[in-house]
Amino acid sequence: MYIVDTSVILSGFIPENLDDYITVEEVLHELKKSIYHAKMLKICSPSKKNIKKIEEFVKESGDDLSVTDKKLLALALDFDGIILTEDYDIQNVAKSLGIKFSSIATEGIKEVYKWKKICKGCKKEYPMNYKGKCEICGSDVVTVRDRS
Ligand SMILES: [Zn+2]
Structure with a gap:
């Protein structure tokens, strides 16, 4: 545990x-x-x-x-x-x-992920502290794993 x-x-x-x-x-x-x-x-x-x-x-x-x-x-x-x-x-x-x-x-535990915020619609990236909808297309901004 x-x-x-x-x-x-x-x-x-x-x-x-x-x-x-x-x-x-x-x-x-x-x-x-x-x-x-x-x-x-x-x-x-x-x-x-x-x-x-x-x-x-x-x-x-x-x-x-x-x-x-x-x-x-x-x-x-x-x-x-x-x-x-x-x-x-x-x-x-x-x-x-x-x-x-x-x-x-x-x-060296391996499962360390980075995160980013991204618009579900147009995929524009936002800073992690961004709140609210996408300013370009109005879609939800969600937190996703940053695989880069
Ligand atoms: Zn958008």
């Missing part, structure tokens, strides 16, 4: 086999607008026991973790899973607690 954090999804990572990937609710909140390629991730709530374990650990160690970070780490303990994260703080605590982690930058 892989536990996916916000940084990894924002970097364009899309899991191949969705059944193996989970995240916490807070990650989807953090993603908000870029949710389009994350909403198929399974959401899990970590056990209270392991949240407590993480909280007690960081209280001692002084690591500065967000609620989301702590929940991801607790989830990794629950499932004995691997955290996918680019976040150094999470990696650091994971290392101390013997939780497996992996960064897509260093581990």
Whole structure:
């Protein structure tokens, strides 16, 4: 089981086999607008026991973790899973607690996609933050994988 954090999804990572990937609710909140390629991730709530374990650990160690970070780490303990994260703080605590982690930058996970926005009608390309219909033909502007 892989536990996916916000940084990894924002970097364009899309899991191949969705059944193996989970995240916490807070990650989807953090993603908000870029949710389009994350909403198929399974959401899990970590056990209270392991949240407590993480909280007690960081209280001692002084690591500065967000609620989301702590929940991801607790989830990794629950499932004995691997955290996918680019976040150094999470990696650091994971290392101390013997939780497996992996960064897509260093581990060379292959399924890293780039994205672009393109008009469904005339295929004009738009910047990723573009909202609304195509200014040329009025068709919907959709997000697609950039295969170039
Ligand atoms: Zn168009």
